[in-house]
Amino acid sequence: MLEQLASGETNVGTLAEPHAMSQPAVSKHLRVLERAGLIRRARQGREHRIRVDPEPLEAASTWIGRYARFWKQEFDAVDTYLKARAKQARSETSSKEREKR
């Protein structure tokens, strides 16, 4: 539904149609999104124009991005470490097998 809001500003009724959803369901979603600060609402008369507030999403994006980059480093480091350990483990195993005989 957020994705649909991407295609620009709409009123509540219009949002309900493409999803197989009733109007009250949409209202509920909008209330949640509004409390989460993800959308803005401008009432003009009896119609409510809804639009996405990009700020918090942008913030989330950069936050995740920072973490992802950090994790990528960790990931690669651990990966090479594990490969090295695996190689060593193989040689240890074979030496143990030699001992058994």
Next chain:
Amino acid sequence: MLEQLASGETNVGTLAEPHAMSQPAVSKHLRVLERAGLIRRARQGREHRIRVDPEPLEAASTWIGRYARFWKQEFDAVDTYLKARAKQARSETSSKEREKR
């Protein structure tokens, strides 16, 4: 919990401690995260080392980022439009009030 995984690779038991959570609960979370492709698991003996897979998060980050930037344009455009309309509405109202008298 993902945030805790940020601080590096761990095994399952270690993950349970800081949250007030039982071990099976953690196992459930990990299974979900694994199926979602957000973490990787390397079993070595009876211990499972868990680490974050940064790729999908990075993808999500850039996706959201692109949308956020796009929405920011929309947002600003609509904002200026609304301000203009509000100004016009005020002048129309006052002219109507003049008619009433």
Next chain:
DNA sequence: TCGATGCATAACCAAAAGGTTATCTAATGT
């Protein structure tokens, strides 16, 4: 002024999320 319209709210329901305890399996140390 009065019916139609846009949306919110209330009351309710089914399914899913998220936790628990108890039990099982496989690897480990002794």
Next chain:
DNA sequence: ACATTAGATAACCTTTTGGTTATGCATCGA
């Protein structure tokens, strides 16, 4: 070989999510 330990799985319970219909309220057009 046997007790211990890391983790998974099963069965169950409560809370949250996400939807519904019915109804209320304000605004608009005639």
